[in-house]
Amino acid sequence: MTSKKLIGMVIALAVLAGIALMQNKGGNKHRADMDKTAATLLQGLDLNTVDGVAIAEGSDSVELVKQDGKWVVGSLFNYPADFKKLADALRAASEVTMGSPVRSANVDAAEFGLDKAKSIVLKTGGNDAVKLAVGARREASNTAGWANQHFVQKGGADDIYLVDYDFRPFTEESDDWIDTELINVSSSDIVSVKAGDMELNSVSNTWTLADLDEETEEFQSSEANKLRMALQYLNCTTVADPAMTDADLGFTNAVAYTASTTNKSYTVTLGGEADNGRYLRLSGDVPEKVNGWTYVVSTYEANDFLLTRDKLVKAKEPEEEEAN
Structure with a gap:
């Protein structure tokens, strides 16, 4: 093999290695983006540790508390809560994906209805674990369809997300949380x-x-x-x-x-x-x-x-x- 051919092979291998490195970086970036996109509404929260839920909108509010292993409606004289309603709401919310932030730097949060947001706070050990501010519902359109999409902000962070979920199960009325x-x-x-x-x-x-x-x-x-x-x-x-x-x-x-x-x-x-x-x-x-x-x-x-x-x-x- 001539020295000229040897030099050519070394160069080719270097190019291939560079391409592989770029592809690997691109792949990692793609996977990171995917992970970010796949982040869920209650990311990192173990539902089994939740021992309190506080929901408020306007002048109405409700508090659900786990006492001695049983859920009660604290805002309704500690009457037993309908656990199935609560479990279904939490389970459904835990499966909701966040997507990417939609907030523009020059748009006020009030434009997303977050100045009059529904507040949902999930607690563990008596401390706030997840705080959600649920703003306006996205208007239906030919593009969006009739989706239950709401603008959501987590824990007072700057990022605002458009979440495809119907938050009505998280009602702020105490009577709605009991088995009637x-x-x-x-x-x-x-x-x-x-x-x-x-x-x-x-x-x-x-x-x-x-x-x-x-x-x-x-x-x-x-x-x-x-x-x-x-x-x-x-x-x-x-x-x-x-x-x-x-x-x-x-x-x-x-x-x-x-x-x-x-x-x-x-x-x-x-x-x-x-x-x-x-x-x-x-x-x-x-x-x-x-x-x-x-x-x-x-x-x-x-x-x-x-x-x-x-x-x-x-x-x-x-x-x-x-x-x-």
Whole structure:
């Protein structure tokens, strides 16, 4: 091999090495960019360590706290929180990617709606772990489509991101974080109902009123069905303040309702009127979570427990005498 060819090969190898080095640097840069792009909304946060969530928007706020291994709504008298709602919201948020910052240096944060942002703070060990400011929703367009995209700022940093996520699960209303279903007893399982001075019984799958005067009264089974179905999908709207007295809640003149199956009994006690509803308590063979609490149910739901006897019967029409 001539010296000229040898020099040529050395040069070629040097060029190839340089290309490989450049490609490697470019590859690393590309991977770094990819890693940055793939950063998630809750990057670095172990969801299992979260023991507090504070959400605020405008004048409304809610605080969720983990106490003795159970989540409660601190802003609603420490009533048990619906853990599934919270877990689903956190899990979904943890999978949201951040993308690249969208803020321009000469654009004020208010332009992204961050002057009136929703605040979401996740805590671990009682300390703030992740702080999010959720600004305006990006307007729909032919390009953006109908995406749930919001401008987000993390921990007060300068960078603002456009995040494709619907933040409505992180509601600032305390009532939205509780399981509003109180009890669900199938009407077909109910065999007797006592409400006030009335008693209804199921005899051979036919409902009767205990003191019905069959000569002068007709039983209104459609109205009676409301009493029989009152415990089916019974929901509350909120929880009453435990510090309120029976007099405050109208339980000094309470109305009692008891429904029974073949082996269980459920008692509903109705108090006075509340905002957009009525106060209610449950006892008997009810879920443990509802014992000891006073709820507010809608007027519509409460009315089914308040049916009076005159709604369940009507006077029989006198029989016409046959002509001779």
